[in-house]
Amino acid sequence: MHKTKIYLIALLSLSLFRLEAIAQGAPPLETLQLTLQQALEYALENNVDAKNARLELLIAETTVKEELSKGLPQIDGSFNFNYNPAVPILFVPNEGPFGDPTIDADVVPLRLGVSYQSGLGVTASQMIFDGSFFVGLRASKTLRELTEYDRIKTENDVLLTVKKAYFGALVNKERIKLAESNLTRIDSLLDETKAIYEAGLAEKIDVSRIQVQRNNIYTQVERSRTAYEISKQLLKIQMGLPKEYDVLITETLAELNPEVKLNQLLTMEGMPRVEVNQLEKNLELVGLDLKNNTVQYMPSITFNANYQRSGASNDLSNVYDSRNWFSSSLLGVSMQIPIFDGFLKSARIQRNRIQQDQLKNQRLFLDDNISLEIYQARTNLKNDLNIMEVQRENMALAQEVYDISKIKYNEGVGSNLEVVDADAALIESEINYLGALYDGLISRVDLEKALGILKEGIND
Incomplete structure (x- = not known):
């Protein structure tokens, strides 16, 4: 129920946007053809989070200069x-x-x-001498390195969201093609049935039954088109693409879901995860803070x-x-x-040592979580590949059943109801196959994230 409300609100917002554009005489949007690779490269340059991560890196560099200035005259x-x-x-x-x-x-x-x-x-x-200066200078450089890892983590998150948004838009585009193909097929069947009815060889209920099916498919076409427009808007936001542009996806799900590459992922070894590097740098910073509190006795x-x-x-x-x-x-x-500070430095040193223990525990926990994440992603991808194969076979069988039912109906040895049921089963099998294909892509992205190879093939 909650998802339905969100869908309706998004649909209403998109409709209002269209009406406002028409009322104001807005010019047509400039269309930008996109492949997945192009979408990812554009997002790394223009996504708000990615741009802010690069700006944060510049801030960290000024922090290094600030610390260095303390040692100059x-x-x-x-x-x-x-x-x-x-x-x-x-x-x-x-x-x-x-x-x-x-x-x-x-x-x-x-x-x-x-x-x-x-x-x-x-x-x-x-x-002339201040132990805190040298420790602070090293800490500022370590902070800069941590900020660099934060930038990489942010870019990985951007790639993850853009890939999923791209696949969502692509699936909705494929659904439109299927729905329109189904609509063409049912229109042909409806015309044939009307001709048979007018010849007195069929009943009115046969025409009505197909008309109902035709109306359902038409509704599916319109919903698919609306979902496609919404998914493109989401993709544009994730990419950082201005609203003045429209996007045209030039790839298909089959092109982006080669089974050879999916099977390679199942046996691929993981790369070092940036989350581990972030934790190591945080541990180093706490160690430097401990050293800073220690040298203040000098x-x-x-x-x-x-x-x-x-x-x-x-x-x-x-x-x-x-x-x-x-x-x-x-x-x-x-x-x-320094002579006596009320045990202030001693308390800070104790706190630093406890923080080190916490981060070491998090390090062990992170290793276990990464291993579990890889295992779950591989298992999900294996299951999705099996389901995809079953749904492909099921779709072929449904097509065969429909073709036979249509032949029997045309030859007068089958019923109109069989054809309608076979058509509905074929539509359901096509939707299920598209869903399995999409799930396979999402599982692939999740496994790439778990293995730490999301940026593979992306130009920095």
């Missing part, structure tokens, strides 16, 4: 200009060297500064340098007079020595 320049409307005053006792007998008070006000001040300076620092050493020119005056016009400007500089080395 850090230089900053500064400029300041200050105006003191009221210069700060310091009070000192009115005695001793600061005493002023002309002031009738026990304190003397001294102005500390001038009205205008300005300065220029350059500050530089250079890391001191860090930094070289610092500063040069500054300062000037001041009570008169704005004399602030930048060279006589009022003076230089200062500083060179130094600083060392930070």
Whole structure:
């Protein structure tokens, strides 16, 4: 029931799209002829997920540069200009060297500064030793490698969905051909039966029975056409093809389902799976995080340098007079020595070790899952090949039964009901064969994924 609702909603959406295009006088879509190979190559370049995966790789490369910059000299320049409307005053006792007998008070006000001040300076620092820097640089490169594996995994997912969408569209295209062929056959039978009825050699119910069958087949043709349009829209979305284009599939199911290749898949050895590489890189990253937390027990050493020119005056016009400007500089080395952090680093190290154990467990589990996935995919493909052969034989038998029933009916020794039943059985056998052919293709794709050879034959 749920699938039926989804189908009806998709059908309604497609119908509204057509009506809107007609109402707006939209130009006809440009048709793009596609083979499976072309569809896959286009998807790798234009699918949204594939494009974002490549952009993510560029982000990872900037992360490497960001980490590398931490080990290069850090230089900053500064400029300041200050105006003191009221210069700060310091009070000192009115005695001793600061005493002023002309002031009738026990304190003397001294102005500390001038009205205008300005300065220029350059500050530089250079890391001499920091264990975290070297670990961080290695971690950023490992992250870049992990992002590359993520890109490959994303492209594999794109290939998987595009292949299945392509096969779905191809099956619906084949169903249209079969349905139209069946409609032609039943129309011919209907015309013959009407002629026999008009000659008084058949009953009205014979004509009605074939008319009912004809209406059912016509409905099947229309449903197949609608399903084909919907499946093409899905294929376009998976490929990243703009809606301004229509697609024309130029291959057949038989061309894409050679039994020789299917049988080769059953004995093929698997390639290393990208999921394993992803897990290995995650394990390496956790190891680097553990190392980073460990080296933070070591001191860090930094070289610092500063040069500054300062000037001041009570008169704005004399602030930048060279006589009022003076230089200062500083060179130094600083060392930070960690003493006690409340066991923070110790807790982080313990967490890293637990994370390593988790990833090692996942690694073993992943190996078992891949083996099971290959076994299931091979078993499903074997079963589908057997079913395909049975359905092919069944379709040939159904065709033979229909031909015999038609001959008997034409010679007057068979009934109209036998022909209608034989026609219905032939249609069912054709649909079942198409379904078996499609299942074989899907099982083939699943086995290619399990073996890690989805990109075989695809240009990078």
